[in-house]
Structures are given as structure tokens and as C-alpha cells.
Amino acid sequence: MKPVPFWGRLSAGVHHAISLHTPAHIASVLQQTNSPDIAFGNGHSYGDQCLNPRGVLWHTAGLDHLAHWSLVTGVLTCEAGVLLQDIQRVLLPQGWLLHRE
Numbered sequence: 001m002k003p004v005p006f007w008g009r010l011s012a013g014v015h016h017a018i019s020l021h022t023p024a025h026i027a028s029v030l031q032q033t034n035s036p037d038i039a040f041g042n043g044h045s046y047g048d049q050c051l052n053p054r055g056v057l058w059h060t061a062g063l064d065h066l067a068h069w070s071l072v073t074g075v076l077t078c079e080a081g082v083l084l085q086d087i088q089r090v091l092l093p094q095g096w097l098l099h100r101e
Contacts, residue, residue: 004051005043013053021062023079029058039080066090 003012017040018029036055043050051057063079064086070076074096076087087098 004040004057013051015051015053015057016055017057017059019059019062020081023063026058041081042083 001014002017004015004017005012016035018033020026020029033056036052037058038050038052038055039060040050040052040057041060060080063081064083066076066078066082066087068075068077069090071094076091078087084098091097
């Protein structure tokens with residue numbers, strides 16, 4: 001159990017937190033937990049929807065690999081813990097920008 005700060009950083013809720021590092025680890029965690037679970041990224045969501053004080057937080061920061069990038073199509077496949085700044089480091093030098101469709 002560890003305290004995880006709420007969005008305003010004024011208080012913290014105690015959570016059962018599991019750090020994920022590989023896709024195989026995710027499968028094993030799913031088989032072991034029997035409570036409400038939620039993925040937790042970098043902790044910068046606008047609000048407290050990323051918290052789960054009665055359940056389990058899966059910390060996805062360790063899932064930070066870019067799986068596939070196509071310079072032709074611009075399609076990037078990555079794990080859940082990849083930061084936008086890391087994606088931009090790959091795309092910008094190749095003339096690509098992130099955008100919303």
C-alpha cells in the first residue's frame with residue numbers, strides 16, 4: 001500500500017499499487033487481482049478519475065516502449081507508459097507532429 005497524491009496535491013489516498021513493466025506481467029496481474037483495477041499513468045490527469053482508493057492502481061510508467069513506427073503512414077504503436085515528449089522526440093526530427101483527428 002502506498003499514498004498516491006490527488007490531482008490538487010493537497011492530500012493523498014492510500015492505494016494498492018502494482019508497477020507494470022512488460023505485457024506478460026499484465027497478464028499475470030490480471031489473474032491475481034480480484035478487485036476493481038484501474039491503469040495509472042504519469043499522474044497528471046485533470047481530476048481524480050485516475051485514482052482508485054478501494055482497488056488496485058496499475059502503474060504503467062514502466063511500459064514505455066515504442067513498438068512500431070511507420071514513416072510512410074505515420075502510424076505509431078506504443079505501450080501505455082510512453083510519454084508524449086518521448087513520442088515527439090521520435091516524430092519531430094522526421095517531419096511529423098502529433099495531432100488530433
